[in-house]
Amino acid sequence: xxxxxxxxxxxxxxxxxxxxxxxxxxxxxxxxxxxxxxxxxxxxxxxxxxxxxxxxxxxxxxxxxxxxxxxxxxxxxxxxxxxxxxxxxxxxxxxxxxxxxxxxxxxxxxxxxxxxxxxxxxxxxxxxxxxxxxxxxxxxxxxxxxxxxxxxxxxxxxxxxxxxxxxxxxxxxxxxxxxxxxxxxxxxxxxxxxxxxxxxxxxxxxxxxxxxxxxxxxxxxxxxxxxxxxxxxxxxxxxxxxxxxxxxxxxxxxxxxxxxxxxxxxxxxxxxxxxxxxxxxxxxxxxxxxxxxxxxxxxxxxxxxxxxxxxxxxxxxxxxxxxxxxxxxxxxxxxxxxxxxxxxxxxxxxxxxxxxxxxxxxxxxxxxxxxxxxxxxxxxxxxxxxxxxxxxx
Numbered sequence: 001x002x003x004x005x006x007x008x009x010x011x012x013x014x015x016x017x018x019x020x021x022x023x024x025x026x027x028x029x030x031x032x033x034x035x036x037x038x039x040x041x042x043x044x045x046x047x048x049x050x051x052x053x054x055x056x057x058x059x060x061x062x063x064x065x066x067x068x069x070x071x072x073x074x075x076x077x078x079x080x081x082x083x084x085x086x087x088x089x090x091x092x093x094x095x096x097x098x099x100x101x102x103x104x105x106x107x108x109x110x111x112x113x114x115x116x117x118x119x120x121x122x123x124x125x126x127x128x129x130x131x132x133x134x135x136x137x138x139x140x141x142x143x144x145x146x147x148x149x150x151x152x153x154x155x156x157x158x159x160x161x162x163x164x165x166x167x168x169x170x171x172x173x174x175x176x177x178x179x180x181x182x183x184x185x186x187x188x189x190x191x192x193x194x195x196x197x198x199x200x201x202x203x204x205x206x207x208x209x210x211x212x213x214x215x216x217x218x219x220x221x222x223x224x225x226x227x228x229x230x231x232x233x234x235x236x237x238x239x240x241x242x243x244x245x246x247x248x249x250x251x252x253x254x255x256x257x258x259x260x261x262x263x264x265x266x267x268x269x270x271x272x273x274x275x276x277x278x279x280x281x282x283x284x285x286x287x288x289x290x291x292x293x294x295x296x297x298x299x300x301x302x303x304x305x306x307x308x309x310x311x312x313x314x315x316x317x318x319x320x321x322x323x324x325x326x327x328x329x330x331x332x333x334x335x336x337x338x339x340x341x342x343x344x345x346x347x348x349x350x351x352x353x354x355x356x357x358x359x360x361x362x363x364x365x366x367x368x369x370x371x372x373x374x375x376x377x378x379x380x381x382x383x384x385x386x387x388x389x390x391x392x393x
């Protein structure tokens with residue numbers, strides 16, 4: 001697919017800027033570039049360099065791939081960073097002779113990493129994760145008492161963000177190591193919420209291995225070990241585990257277990273506002289999104305349930321971008337199976353608009369695009385371009 005023209009790039013920047021209700025001057029200040037540069041780029045008179053594009057994307061809180069959607073820059077940058085992430089955790093249980101970074105400063109940097117994960121900004125995570133993993137490990141090994149517990153929490157959160165990149169980009173061995181690091185760090189904290197989060201993320205390894213029955217067992221054990229839902233955080237932690245258990249039960253073709261866990265997730269979700277705790281976002285909207293995932297995972301006989309949910313509800317715009325796009329990808333899968341390829345293509349386009357790189361790396365999005373193209377061979381234009389972009393040709 002040809003690269004977008006300079007004018008198209010400028011138009012996308014202007015569109016995103018207006019959606020963020022930012023002026024050109026505000027973008028220039030946040031991106032540390034001149035106002036003249038922003039104006040020239042937006043009107044198509046100047047093509048941004050890689051560094052300028054990164055800076056403007058950061059100012060707009062999007063991944064560069066959201067601006068240059070036909071580019072492979074994010075993919076190449078992520079894969080270039082994978083060895084450094086692997087190296088950073090190669091001796092995680094051995095203290096290195098490195099002075100620890102002040103915990104407040106480290107906490108702020110890790111918090112930014114989490115925001116990038118929620119926004120599906122994978123290139124930025126990949127480039128910062130090696131340094132932050134090293135900093136968090138140094139803090140864990142060289143602090144004591146309450147500070148050590150805090151360092152362990154930060155390490156677990158950092159490992160999760162790095163894992164989001166490794167898993168999405170197919171580095172499954174590295175992903176498994178990062179999940180184990182997250183579990184190890186969570187065990188250092190004596191924090192049941194952190195341990196519940198680690199159990200939630202560990203499910204990725206069962207998905208990757210198609211070990212769905214074993215994954216369901218592991219999640220049910222984690223639910224039993226999780227704190228009673230006596231406050232908002234504990235309720236969200238347990239609810240998220242039930243939500244995850246419903247999906248993996250569906251993948252195991254265990255409709256009864258999927259229904260049981262989904263019902264419990266709904267009950268707990270209705271007890272808390274849509275919010276984020278230290279592990280994953282949970283609330284009524286998140287459970288609804290997973291209801292579609294459960295229906296699609298159960299197969300043809302349950303497709304109508306997915307379509308019914310989508311008929312009355314779509315993800316709110318303040319839901320994390322990765323989760324929003326995941327909903328539209330799952331819905332597209334249901335729509336193409338139900339014989340609605342045009343609707344499926346529209347859903348894929350929405351997913352791409354919300355989180356381009358997440359959509360591009362999602363195997364179900366690629367598979368659905370290939371199916372739609374096979375069914376709609378006469379519609380060559382935008383469908384062919386989309387299929388080329390996602391790698392379905």
